[in-house]
Amino acid sequence: MAQRKATLERLNAFSDGVFSIIITILVLELNPPQQTTFTALLALWPTGVSYVVSYLFVAIVWVNHHHVLQYAEAPTARLIQRNFAHLFSVSLVPFSTAWMARTRLAGVPVALQAGVFVLVNVTYVALLWETFERADEREISAQARHMMRVRSFLTLGAFSIAMVLSVKFPLYGLGLVCCCLVFYLRPEAPHTAGNRSRFLAILRAPRRRGVHCHTESKE
Amino acid sequence: MAQRKATLERLNAFSDGVFSIIITILVLELNPPQQTTFTALLALWPTGVSYVVSYLFVAIVWVNHHHVLQYAEAPTARLIQRNFAHLFSVSLVPFSTAWMARTRLAGVPVALQAGVFVLVNVTYVALLWETFERADEREISAQARHMMRVRSFLTLGAFSIAMVLSVKFPLYGLGLVCCCLVFYLRPEAPHTAGNRSRFLAILRAPRRRGVHCHTESKE
Amino acid sequence: MAQRKATLERLNAFSDGVFSIIITILVLELNPPQQTTFTALLALWPTGVSYVVSYLFVAIVWVNHHHVLQYAEAPTARLIQRNFAHLFSVSLVPFSTAWMARTRLAGVPVALQAGVFVLVNVTYVALLWETFERADEREISAQARHMMRVRSFLTLGAFSIAMVLSVKFPLYGLGLVCCCLVFYLRPEAPHTAGNRSRFLAILRAPRRRGVHCHTESKE
Amino acid sequence: MAQRKATLERLNAFSDGVFSIIITILVLELNPPQQTTFTALLALWPTGVSYVVSYLFVAIVWVNHHHVLQYAEAPTARLIQRNFAHLFSVSLVPFSTAWMARTRLAGVPVALQAGVFVLVNVTYVALLWETFERADEREISAQARHMMRVRSFLTLGAFSIAMVLSVKFPLYGLGLVCCCLVFYLRPEAPHTAGNRSRFLAILRAPRRRGVHCHTESKE
Numbered sequence: 001m002a003q004r005k006a007t008l009e010r011l012n013a014f015s016d017g018v019f020s021i022i023i024t025i026l027v028l029e030l031n032p033p034q035q036t037t038f039t040a041l042l043a044l045w046p047t048g049v050s051y052v053v054s055y056l057f058v059a060i061v062w063v064n065h066h067h068v069l070q071y072a073e074a075p076t077a078r079l080i081q082r083n084f085a086h087l088f089s090v091s092l093v094p095f096s097t098a099w100m101a102r103t104r105l106a107g108v109p110v111a112l113q114a115g116v117f118v119l120v121n122v123t124y125v126a127l128l129w130e131t132f133e134r135a136d137e138r139e140i141s142a143q144a145r146h147m148m149r150v151r152s153f154l155t156l157g158a159f160s161i162a163m164v165l166s167v168k169f170p171l172y173g174l175g176l177v178c179c180c181l182v183f184y185l186r187p188e189a190p191h192t193a194g195n196r197s198r199f200l201a202i203l204r205a206p207r208r209r210g211v212h213c214h215t216e217s218k219e
Numbered sequence: 220m221a222q223r224k225a226t227l228e229r230l231n232a233f234s235d236g237v238f239s240i241i242i243t244i245l246v247l248e249l250n251p252p253q254q255t256t257f258t259a260l261l262a263l264w265p266t267g268v269s270y271v272v273s274y275l276f277v278a279i280v281w282v283n284h285h286h287v288l289q290y291a292e293a294p295t296a297r298l299i300q301r302n303f304a305h306l307f308s309v310s311l312v313p314f315s316t317a318w319m320a321r322t323r324l325a326g327v328p329v330a331l332q333a334g335v336f337v338l339v340n341v342t343y344v345a346l347l348w349e350t351f352e353r354a355d356e357r358e359i360s361a362q363a364r365h366m367m368r369v370r371s372f373l374t375l376g377a378f379s380i381a382m383v384l385s386v387k388f389p390l391y392g393l394g395l396v397c398c399c400l401v402f403y404l405r406p407e408a409p410h411t412a413g414n415r416s417r418f419l420a421i422l423r424a425p426r427r428r429g430v431h432c433h434t435e436s437k438e
Numbered sequence: 439m440a441q442r443k444a445t446l447e448r449l450n451a452f453s454d455g456v457f458s459i460i461i462t463i464l465v466l467e468l469n470p471p472q473q474t475t476f477t478a479l480l481a482l483w484p485t486g487v488s489y490v491v492s493y494l495f496v497a498i499v500w501v502n503h504h505h506v507l508q509y510a511e512a513p514t515a516r517l518i519q520r521n522f523a524h525l526f527s528v529s530l531v532p533f534s535t536a537w538m539a540r541t542r543l544a545g546v547p548v549a550l551q552a553g554v555f556v557l558v559n560v561t562y563v564a565l566l567w568e569t570f571e572r573a574d575e576r577e578i579s580a581q582a583r584h585m586m587r588v589r590s591f592l593t594l595g596a597f598s599i600a601m602v603l604s605v606k607f608p609l610y611g612l613g614l615v616c617c618c619l620v621f622y623l624r625p626e627a628p629h630t631a632g633n634r635s636r637f638l639a640i641l642r643a644p645r646r647r648g649v650h651c652h653t654e655s656k657e
Numbered sequence: 658m659a660q661r662k663a664t665l666e667r668l669n670a671f672s673d674g675v676f677s678i679i680i681t682i683l684v685l686e687l688n689p690p691q692q693t694t695f696t697a698l699l700a701l702w703p704t705g706v707s708y709v710v711s712y713l714f715v716a717i718v719w720v721n722h723h724h725v726l727q728y729a730e731a732p733t734a735r736l737i738q739r740n741f742a743h744l745f746s747v748s749l750v751p752f753s754t755a756w757m758a759r760t761r762l763a764g765v766p767v768a769l770q771a772g773v774f775v776l777v778n779v780t781y782v783a784l785l786w787e788t789f790e791r792a793d794e795r796e797i798s799a800q801a802r803h804m805m806r807v808r809s810f811l812t813l814g815a816f817s818i819a820m821v822l823s824v825k826f827p828l829y830g831l832g833l834v835c836c837c838l839v840f841y842l843r844p845e846a847p848h849t850a851g852n853r854s855r856f857l858a859i860l861r862a863p864r865r866r867g868v869h870c871h872t873e874s875k876e
Binding site for chain 3 (some may be wrong): 669670673674676677678680681682683684685687688689690693694695698712716719720723
Binding site (some may be wrong): 012013016017019020021023024025026027028030031032033036037038041055059062063066 | 226229232233236237240241244247299303306307310311313314315317318321322325326327328331
């Protein structure tokens with residue numbers, strides 16, 4: 001068991017490293033203008049929009065990835081493979097972001113960006129299934145599993161529509177992508193009393209067995 | 220509790236990753252000269268100044284971030300969101316540094332750099348409030364809270380003045396920014412007897428509860 | 439002992455950092471096209487193929503590296519040197535990938551890529567020998583050692599053939615490289631009953647002594 | 658105490674992150690040739706030499722840094738400042754390497770590279786003094802301190818001579834730098850019986866108190 005946990009921790013740490021590099025190298029695409037005026041800076045708004053959208057997206061993906069790997073029990077070959085597939089799809093984000101920014105939000109590049117988001121979602125669902133399939137029923141209620149599936153497919157659907165829409169109407173497609181991201185980020189869900197999002201609430205929920213159980217006996 | 224700490228540790232590790240990448244990719248903006256003379260190298264002084272200022276700034280931000288997250292108790296959604304907002308503002312530093320360096324410290328780029336520093340400070344204060352608001356009064360004395368607020372607003376004010384000043388007088392604005400950074404770094408505060416800065420002294424102060432409590436029982 | 443383990447952990451963490459950066463900066467070589475059409479995107483297929491092959495390769499190298507370092511007992515000077523030699527050879531992958539992609543899979547660049555893969559394998563075998571030579575016979579059976587050697591030399595041979603072949607027939611050479619990589623990745627080995635690859639199965643095997651033994655007593 | 662150790666661990670992890678990024682982004686300077694011939698590849702030998710020298714240097718600096726921070730007891734402000742100064746000087750290596758490579762080992766760029774190595778050494782000595790000054794005499798014998806000082810100053814002297822020499826005779830200067838690096842790396846010191854270098858032997862020496870003492874009680 002100790003070995004499994006050690007491997008899971010390294011898988012987490014490696015994934016965190018990849019996420020932190022991807023979210024940071026996005027900024028390498030932000031080329032400062034030649035002129036030294038505010039007008040020249042403002043003319044870069046498509047680059048700014050592309051950067052903000054990608055940053056938000058990777059941040060949300062990190063939170064989700066963190067969440068799903070909490071339920072992983074053993075570092076099976078399939079889990080490692082699906083995790084690499086997920087990281088691969090996330091690693092395409094800087095490429096599509098750069099294309100979108102340089103072409104000032106043209107149709108096909110925005111569609112590619114949405115397509116990459118779809119791919120990230122598909123590999124995330126694959127990771128989710130591998131993890132949840134193996135987790136006990138006691139730990140993750142049928143309702144939670146259902147919610148998870150519904151949300152995954154809703155997002156997948158919205159990004160797919162955005163992808164098709166963007167080819168002709170890139171700004172509408174991008175707007176739809178932004179709505180999805182903001183939906184994930186809104187601080188309060190309508191039917192919750194607290195000041196935390198339903199999305200992140202699970203981070204505070206008690207878990208069956210601590211991955212870092214070496215701290216448990218001290219409390 | 221173990222779960223909360225594990226999540227906090229991962230948040231710390233992820234943030235550290237982002238900080239270490241940002242402070243390192245700054246150097247990718249340092250383009251070596253075409254000629255192979257010392258004169259050509261010295262002509263790069265605006266790039267050198269931009270790099271040193273940004274490096275110092277990110278180093279100070281890292282120390283501050285480390286400090287404030289020590290008081291975090293639970294990885295609430297709001298904490299995670301404000302942390303991502305803080306990291307986002309820091310991630311703009313390489314962009315403004317590059318613009319400043321390439322335009323040889325022109326007015327608007329230096330003002331943008333100061334503006335990014337203001338943004339980093341604003342998101343830091345937001346992070347500070349989220350953390351301190353939830354911390355017990357016993358742990359952080361009213362005086363410490365007061366000091367923290369005063370210092371945050373002084374820095375915020377100085378950077379804001381530097382931002383406005385830089386548009387017309389970039390070198391004076393940059394000088395003001397440098398004064399703030401050196402103020403943070405001076406090894407001895409006037410009224411302290413030891414050889415440590417008041418700024419970092421808090422790192423050695425006893426904390427209520429250890430994040431890494433698995434070492435506690437050994438001492 | 440605690441010290442040795444601490445050093446091993448830092449060696450692991452440092453190596454993981456290098457792997458995660460290498461696998462991520464590969465994407466910086468993916469330059470988006472100037473046009474905004476799907477045709478322009480599809481014309482980048484040699485870049486895409488180069489990227490996917492390199493990503494797969496680094497992922498497999500990470501799993502192998504993780505595996506071999508589990509058997510390391512002490513951070514000897516030789517282990518550290520061979521580890522740096524291994525990381526050095528892996529760090530050449532982005533260079534050969536970029537050359538291969540920019541020249542649209544020309545002969546010599548593909549041969550260089552295969553040559554880099556050979557170098558990575560040679561340094562891996564060196565690391566393996568240093569680790570296994572020092573490990574007890576009880577822990578790693580003669581059969582496992584034999585398997586490990588056979589597989590290493592088979593891969594080494596295949597990559598060497600691919601290197602020579604690529605100079606004249608780059609696509610056949612690349613095809614051979616891809617076959618090797620896919621062979622490592624196939625989810626089920628013919629003679630195993632479970633749904634896990636033989637390659638990764640070892641990750642779940644009990645180990646003699648846990649590196650992270652602080653979790654052992656809790657279970 | 659737990660807090661101090663936690664801060665030291667984070668300082669170590671942050672420094673490791675910076676080192677792993679610096680050693681990896683060196684490769685971004687390796688621009689593949691336009692032609693697809695072995696001749697074009699061999700013409701890049703100055704780039705190759707620059708890369709190998711810098712890689713070796715950063716690897717040695719990492720081992721040294723790891724070594725010195727093992728003796729740190731508390732994360733004092735001065736330790737943190739000197740650590741940042743050390744990381745700053747190391748962060749200049751990609752810049753001087755790129756200049757050296759692009760000018761095909763011209764005089765001034767090689768001198769700058771040696772100058773950066775001097776700066777790294779100076780900040781390392783500063784870090785060493787801060788750490789050793791505070792460590793007990795029992796732990797680090799007078800002889801060990803003496804050895805450390807002698808070696809530091811010898812390296813400092815050699816790099817300084819190389820710096821001056823390189824302005825007129827870059828290849829001789831670079832040769833001297835390479836000799837120093839190889840001296841550090843030779844696997845066996847003349848007067849030691851084992852198969853480990855004297856340099857790294859200290860990594861296996863028992864330390865007074867484990868930073869990761871949570872593993873101690875298990876053994």
